[in-house]
Amino acid sequence: MLIPYEPALVAGTLVQRYKRFLADIRLADGRELTLHCPNTGSMKNCGEPGSRVWVKLEQRPGRKLPGTWELVETLPGELACIHSARANSVIAAALTAGLIAPLTDYPVARREVTLTPGGSRFDFLLEGATGSCVLEVKSVTLALGGGVGAFPDAVSLRGQKHLRELTQLAQAGQRACLLFCVMHSGIACVRPADHIDPVYGQLLREAVAAGVQVLAWSIIPTPLGLEVAGQLPVLLQGEGSSQT
Template structure:
C-alpha cells in the first residue's frame, strides 16, 4: 500500500451482517459459514450503515481477557460504497495524515499533540497543532451518505458535537485558530453538509461557527478491505 494508507492488521474477514443490537454488538455470518457476535465500535445510530444482509468485514483477534472474537470494521452501504464504521479509526488516520503533511490546510506545524484540554476549557480537543502558532482541531467521522454523492453529519442528535462547536466558536471569536475536520470514512461520499434534518441545532451552530471564523474542512479517507487511504479534500456545503 502507498505511504498515504494505513493497512488493516490482521487482515479482515468478509461476511454478512445479521443484526446490530445493544449498540456495541453485531451478529455476523462469515463467508466460511461461521456465525459469531463481534464488537461494534461505534456509539452512533449508524444510519445507512447497519442494514441486515449488508456485506461486512470484521477483524478477528484473539486476546487474553477479550470476550468477543473481533470487531466490525467495514460495511457496504445501500447507496453504494464502503464505510468504515470503527469511529476511533478517524483520529488515527488523521494523526498519520498530519504527521505526513497530507492535510494541506493544516501543514506547517512542527508539534502535533492529541487529546488536549485547553486551560479553562471543559472539553478535550482531538489535536493541538503548534510551533509556529497554535491551531485547535476537532475531528468528526462522517459515514452517513444522503445520495447524489453527498454525506451529512451527525447521524443522530449530538449534544457533544454541539458543545464542541460552541467551544470552537468561542476560541475563534477570541482570535485563536480553530478547525473542525470532517473525516469522511465512506468511499461513496464526495461532499459534506450538516444534517439539518436530524440535528437542526448542530447545523445552526455550525453556521454560527463559520461566521465567527472557525475553519470547516472535509477530508476523504477511502476504505477498502486492505486498509484506509487518505485521498484528499472534499467540498463542504454550509
C-alpha cells in the same frame, strides 16, 4: 497513502446490530460470531441486516469478544468504515505525512487536549512556529445519495458543545478547525444534517461566521486499509455555499 489493516480483514454478512456495541456476523465458512461494534452513533444507512461486512478477528487474553466490525457495503461498490475511532488515527497519520495541506504549518500534534477547566477535550492541539491550532475531528459515514454526506447521523449534544467552544476560541483569536473525516467511498461533499440535528447545523454556520475553519477530508475505505484521498467541499447551506 494507504494505512493497512493488521491483521487482514475477513468478509462476512451482518445478521444484526444490537445493544449498541454488539453485532452478530456470519462468516463465509458458516460461523456466526458476536463481535464488537465500535460506533456510538445511530449508524443510519450503515447497519442494514444482510449487508456485506468486513471484520478484524483477534483472539487475545482478556478480550471478551473475538473481533471487531470494521467495514460495511452500503450500496454495491460503496464502502463505509464504521469504526469511528479510526478517524483520529488516520488523521494523525495524515498530519504527520503532511497530507492535509491547510494544516501543514504545525509539526507538533498533541492529542486529547483540554484547554480550559471544565471544557471539552479536543482531539488535537497543533503547534508550530506560526502559532497553534485547535483541531476537532468528526467521523462522517451518513450518505444521503448523489455523493452528498451529512453529519451528524443522530442528535449530537457533544458535537454541539464542541462547536460552541470552538466558536469561543476563534472569537478570542485562537485558530480553531473542525475536520470532517469522511470514511465513505460514496461521499463527495459534506453538509450539516439539518434534518436530523438542526441545532448542530445552525451552530456550524455560526462557527464559520466567527472564524472557525471547517474542512472535509476523504478517507477511502477498502478491505486492505484506509486510503487518505483528499479534500472535499463543505456545503454550509445544504445545496448552497461551500467552504474549502
